[in-house]
Amino acid sequence: MADERAPHVHPTLDDPVVTGLSEVVGGPMGTRARPHRWWTPLRVLLLLTACTFALGLVQKAPCSVAEGKDQNWVYSHMCYTDLKPLYVPRGMVEHAWPYSDDAQTRARYEVMEYPVGISYWAWGTAWVTHWLTGSPDVEERGRQPVADLAAAPDVDDEQNVFLLVNALGFAALALVAVALLSRAHPVRPWDAAAFALSPTLLLTGLINWDMIAVALVAGALWSWSRDRPGLTGVLIGLGTAAKLYPLFLLGGLLVICLRQRRYAAFALATVTAVAAWLLANAPGYLTGPEAWKHFWEFNSERAADLGSVWLVIDQAGDVGFSAHTINLWSWILFGAWCLGVFVIGMTAGRGVRPEAAVPRLAQLGYLVVVGFLLVNKVYSPQYVLWLLPLAVLARPRWRDQIVWQASEVVYFCTVWWYLGGYLQPSGGGDAGFYWLGIAIRVLGELYLAAVIVRDMYRPHHDPVVAQERVAASR
Known part of the structure; x- marks a missing residue:
């Protein structure tokens, strides 16, 4: 592990936006300045992340403490989270195993519509919630109608505890993620500040369980930077x-390993990813194969949904896309996008110095994942978190991060206003301002993708490559 007191790139000397802002506190880092003994970059980043997440909890608080408010009030305050509404309908109120094949359980509760990692986490945090609230009698609850449980005051209190337990878990995952991102480039720890101070992390970190995957992706980026393909594969699989x-991310690894002729490394990463995924899924599949299949069936049968370009086309043109049509064309378009990323990855950087020739995993990962999100049939507000760890390492420049994240914040606002009916024209008709919010988000994501591609073909624009060249010349 790198010594945090070792020399590193200071953001006031590296990023024009930070340089300009530093004038408020005396200007950029001077040549005679010395770092603080205790306030290392990692500790500062951890503090900033903790503050961001705490503010995110405050932002979600109105929906937990307010009583007697309708759903539109929740949308107008933009404090919605999936965690509380799913506590009773998915059986967590009785701490039911998410993949139980018990007939009574399945008759009372719906199956979790998420992959196993989220289902296990939700089940575990439900157990912690029950323990913290005095271990309620789940057998007694099993004799009550589900509607009565949902209206019970003690269950309402449990839902708030459940939210807090998950919030603490997500905060821990965010701290782990920022620590890993700060160490992906040992001389550039401050690149992770765009994650720690992200408004999208503040606004969406508590909506759903996406932070689990975010932390694992951050771990994969870190482990690959440390040349540990086996561990990288395990983290990708989990x-x-x-x-x-x-x-x-395996697509990005394929390009890198082909360019560097590291075929064994790619094979190892792929095999360990598959093995980790199979082992993680085994408990759910073995205990309830039909419940395990629900995630795949749910997504296959889903039609054009929130935030997607398909929804805009469907509403604007009154097309009436079927789920099958969207599934087919989404995968065709995504396949074409991946082929384009593969070509870019294999051709970018040719003819330049070897250390700048091969694109980085974060760059390729962002391009592939953003392509998936652009053609996917749903874009929930928290999906921005999928891009966040990739984006902050792929393009560590505050100007570009601000442009992209601002477009995501615009979408975050418009999706809640749309759900609350606040964007409906007074004379009736479709909510055109919601389509505008989707278009702004798409343009922001494409803008960042274009800048990343520019960096790949012209590495002298890439701050990471530029720093590596400076270090090599010393």
Whole structure:
């Protein structure tokens, strides 16, 4: 592990935006300045992440403490989270195993519509919630109608505890993620500040369980930077067991390993990823294969949904896309996008010095994942977290991070206003301002993708490569 007191790139000397802002506190880092003994970059980043997550909890608080408010009030305050509404309907109120094949359990509760990693986490945090609230009698609850449980005051209190337990877990995952990101480039720990101070982390970190996969992706980026393909594969496999998108990092590894002729490293990463995914899925599949299949069936049958380009086309053109049509064309378009990323990855950097020739995993990972999100049939507000660890390492420049994350914040606002009915024209009709919010988000993601591709073809624009060249010349 690198010594944090070793020389590193200071952001006031590296990033024009930070340089300009530093004038408020005396200007950029001077040649005679010395780092603080205790306040290392990692400790500062951890503190910033903790503050961001605490503010995120405050932002979600109105939906927990307010009583007697309707769903539109929740949307207008933009404090919605999936955690509380799923506590009773998915059986966590009785601490039911998410993959139980018990007939009574399945008759009372719906199956979790998420991969196993999220289901296990939710089940575990439900156990902690029950323990903290005095271990309620689940057998007695099993004799009550589910509707009565949902209305019970003690269950309402449990839901708030459940949210807090998960919030603490997500905060821990965010701290782990920022620590790993700060060590991906030992001389550039401050690149992770765009993660620690991210407004999208603040606004969306508590909506769903996506932080599980985010931390595992950060771990994969770190382990690959340390030349540990086996561990990288394990983390990708575990991440895929929580959300599908970490699987796409294998595409980035394929390009890198082909360029560097590291075929054994790619094979090792792939085999360990598959093994980790299989082991993670085994308990769920073996205890309830039908319940395990629900995630795949749910996503296959889903039609055009929130935030997707398909929804805009469907509403604007009154097309009426079927789920099958969207599934087919989404995968065709995504396949074409991946082929384009493969070509870019194999051709970018040719003819330049070897250390700048091969694109980085974060760059390729961002391009592949953003392509998936652009053609996917749903874009929930928290999906921005999928891109966050990749983006902050792929393009560590505050100007570009601000442009991209601002577009995501615009979408975050418009999706809640749309759900609350606040964007409906007074004379009726479709919510065109919601389509505008989706378009702004898409343009922001494409902007960052374009800058990353520019960096790959012209590495002298890439701050990481530029720093490596400076270090090599010394």
